[in-house]
Amino acid sequence: MVMSLLLALPLAVGLWLVTGGRALAVVLARRITAATAGATLLLAVATVAFGAAVDRAWLPELGVRWSFGVDGISSPLVLLTAGIGVLVALHAWVEVPPGGSPATFLGCLLVVEAGALATFAARDAVLFLVAFEVVLVPMWVLVARYGDAHDPRARTGAAQRFVLYTAVGSTTLLVGILLLVATAGTADLRRLADQAGAGLGSGTQLAVALLLVLGLAVKVPVFPLHTWLPPAHTTAPTAGSVLLAAVLLKMGTYGLVRLPVSVVPDGFARLAPALAVAGAVGIVWGGLVCLVERDLKRLVAYSSVAHMGFVVLALASGSDTGLQAALYANIAHGVISALLFVVVGGLKQRWGSVDLAVRRPALRETSPRLGFVLLLGLAASLGLPGLAGFWGELLAVYSAWTPAGDRPRVVFVACAVVAAVGAALAAAYALRVAGLVWAGDRPDPEAPRTPDTTGVERWVIAVLAAAVVALGILPMLLLSTTADAVARIGGAR
Template sequence: MIALACALPLLAGLALLVGGAELSRPAAARTGLLVALATLVLTAVAWWDGAVVDLPWLPALGLRLHLALDGISGPLAVLSGLVTVTACTTALGGARRRPEGATFIGCVLLTLAGAVATFAARDAVLFVVAFEVVLVPMWVLISRFGDRRDPERRRAAGARFVLYTAFGSTLMLLGVLLLVARAGTADLGELGRAAGEGIDPRTQVVIAVLLTIGLAVKVPVWPLHSWLPLAHTTAPTAGSMLLAAVLLKMGTYGIIRLPLATVPDGFARIAPVLGVCGAIGIIWGGLVCLVERELKRLIAFSSIAHMGFVVLALATGTATGVAAALYGNIAHGVVSALLFLVVGGLKHRWAGDDLTRPRGALREHAPRTGVLLMVGLAAGLGLPGLAAFWGEFTTVVAALDPADGRPHLLFVGCAAAAAVGGALAAGYSLRVARLVWVGEGHEAGAAEGHGSDERDGITTELGSTELLPGFVLALAIVVLGVAPGLLLAVTDPALAAVVGR
C-alpha cells in the first residue's frame, strides 16, 4: 500500500508529462483527480494498517528503501493527498483545450508523489532524495504556469525559488551526510533511538545547524523567507495551495524528524536562536499584512507569521510544544489551502487583487464565496472553535515553560511576542473582511466612476469546481477546531516517543 501510494502519482505524473500532450485541460484534470483520490485512500489505508516497505537500495552504502507512516508523518501525508485532490478539482473548471493541461496536472501529481515519499521515508538519504523530487515540479508550476500577465515577475519568482531552495538543500544534504557518517547508519528509527549517542557535542551542534538552516529555508523561517511571497503571488491557484499546504510542511516535519530527534543536544543549543527567529517572523508577517495592498501577497505573509508559531513551538523542546507544532502544521495546511483557493479565484475574476481598489461586497454579490473567505480568515486569526486556535494557543503555553536548559526569560519574551502576533492576525484578518466581504469603500468608488459597473464592482460566485473543495476544506477546519482530540489521539504516542528521548 505505501509503495503504491508513492508510485501511483509518480508514474501517472510522468505519463502525463510524456504522453499527455493531446489531452485537454479538463481531461487531464479528471485523470489527476482520480489518481489523487486513489493516492489519498492508499495513504490513509497504509497508515491505518501500519504498512512497511524495507528493501535494499544501495547495499554498498548501507542504504535501504524504507517506507512507513506513523502518528507524526501519517496526518501530513493524508493532508498532502487531500489538498492535491482539491487542487485537481479546481483545475476541472478550465473548459478550453490547452496543450499544457497535461503538463500542469503532471507536475501536481509529481509533487504529491514526492511529498508522500518524503513523509514516509525512514532512511535519511531517501528523505533528502524524496524532498528534492518535490522542488522540480513546484519550480515548473511557478515559473511556467504562474501569472501570465507578468512574465518577468514569473521568471524572477522561479529563479528566487530555485536559488533559495538549492541553498537549503545543499546544507541539508551536508548535515545528513555528516550525521550518517558519524552515527554509522541512515535509518531514522535507529538514529532517533540513539539520540546522538556516540557523536561528540561539537559535532552535534554542527549537524543541528546545517540541518536546521537547510530546513528553515523550506519552512521558511525569518530571515530566510523572502522567496515565499513572490512565489505565492506568482504561482497559479493549485500551485499556491500545494506550496503552502505541502512544501512548507515538509520543512517543519524535517526539523522534527532530523535535528530534534537525532541530535537533541545539538538542537537544544541552537533552539533559543530558532525560537527568536520564529517570534520575529510572527511579528514581521503580521505587521506587513496590516499594510499589504495585494490580497494574495497578504495571505503569503500571513503564512510566514503562522509558520513562526510552529517554529517557536518546536524550539521549546517540550512534548506540549512539539504537539502544538504538529497540530499547527496540519491546521495551517488546511486553512492556507482554503484561503489560496478563494483568493486565487477572486484574483482571476477581478483581473488583479489590489485591496485599494473599491469592490462590491462579497456578502451581497457572492455570499457562498464570502462564507468560505470568512471561515478562512476567522481560522487565520486563531478564533476558538476553529483549527488554528489549538496550535497557536498551545504554542504560547509551551513557550512559557520550555524544556530544561533553555533560557526561560527568553522564551517568555517569545511567548509575549507570539501573543502580540495573534492580535496582529486579528487586525489584518478583519481588515480584509472589511474591504472584501463588507465591501467598504465601494459606494465612494462608484460615485467617482470606479467600480460602478459589473466588471469593477460586482464579483460573481466561484464555480462549483472551486466551491465544492472549498467547503470540504472549511468542514475540515471546523472539525479540527471542535474536536482536536481526533488528531491528538493518533499523534501523541509517536510524539511522546520522539520527545521522551
C-alpha cells in the same frame, strides 16, 4: 505493496502526463489526474489504517535501505497531502492556467504530490533527501510556466528565487545528512532517533544540528530566510499556491521534527533560543507586513510566514506540549492556507487582480458564499476559538511560556509575549481585509458584480471549510494521533 503503490502511482502517472500525455485533450487529462489523485487518497487511507510499510536493501555498500512507513507524526501529513492532491486535481475543472500543455500542468501537480508523500514516509535519511528534492523541478515549472500570465517577469523572477533558495538550503541539508550518517554509522531514521545523538560528541551534534536546521529553515520558511515565499505565492497559479502552502512548507517543519529534534537533540537544544527568537520575529514581521500589504494573495503569503513562526517557536521550546503544538499547527495551517488561497485565487480569476486599493462591491452582497468562506478562513487564521487555528497558536504560546528545563526561560517567555502580540496583529489585518473585501468599506456602485461559487469550486471550498471547523471543534482527532510518537521522542531525549 500498498506503500509502494502509494508512492509509485502519482509519480508514474504524473511523469507520463508530462512526457507522453501532452497531446491529451484537457477533459481527458483532468479525468486521469482526478482518478489518480482519488486512488492515491484511498491508498493513503489504507497505508495509515493498516500501517503499510516497505523495507528492503537498496544501496547496501552505503548502508542505505529502500524503507518507507508511517507513524503518528507522518500519518496526518500523508493524509493531508493525499487529500490536498484530490482537491487541486478537482480544482483543474475551475482553472487550468495558460503557459503550456494542460497535461503538463496536471502532471506536475501529481509529481509534487508523489515527492511530498515520499518525504513524509521515508525512514532513511538519504531517501528523505532524495524525496525532498523531487518536488523542486515540478514546482518550478508550475511557477515559471503556469504562473501569473499578466506579469511574466515577476513569475520568472519568483521561480528563479524559489530555485536558488531551495538549492542552497538543499545543499546545506545534504552536507548535514552526510555528516550525520558518516559519524553515526547508519542512515536509518528510526535507529538514529533511538540513539538520540548517543556516541556523537557535543561539537558534532552542534554542527549536524546547525546544518540540518539551516537547510530545513529555508523550506519552512523561518525569518529571515522567507523572502522567496511571497513572490512565489503571488505569481503561482491557485493549485500551485495551495500545494506550496499546504504541503511543501510542511516538508520543512516535518524535517525539523524528524531530523535535528529527534536525532541530535542536544545540538538542537543549543540552537533553540536563536530559533525561538527567529520564530517570534517572523510572527510579528509577517503581521506588520499584512497590515499594509495591498495585494491580497501576497498578504496571505505573509500570514503564512507568521503562522509558521508559531510552529518554529513551539518546536524550539523543547517540551512535549511544544512538539504537539507544532504538529497540530502544521496541519491546521495546511487546511487554512489551502482554503484562503482557493478563495483568493477565485477572486483573482473573477476580478483580474486582488489589489485591496481597488474599490469593489461588497462580497456580502454580490457573492455571499464566497464572502462567508473568506471570513471563515480569516477567522481561523487569526486563531478564533472553535476553528483550526486556535489550538496550535494557544499551545505554541503556552509551550514557549513553559519551555523545557534546559531552555533559557527568560528568552522563551519574552518570545511568548512577542508571539501573543503577533496574534493580536493577525486580528488587526484580518479585520482590515474583512472590512475592505467582505463589508465593502469603499464600494464602487459601477463596478461589475462578482459571480458566487458554483460547481466544483463550491465543493472544493466546502471540504476545506469543513476541515477547518472539524479541527477546531475536535482537536483530539489529531492530538491523540501524534501523542504516542511525541512521547517516544521525549523519552529518547
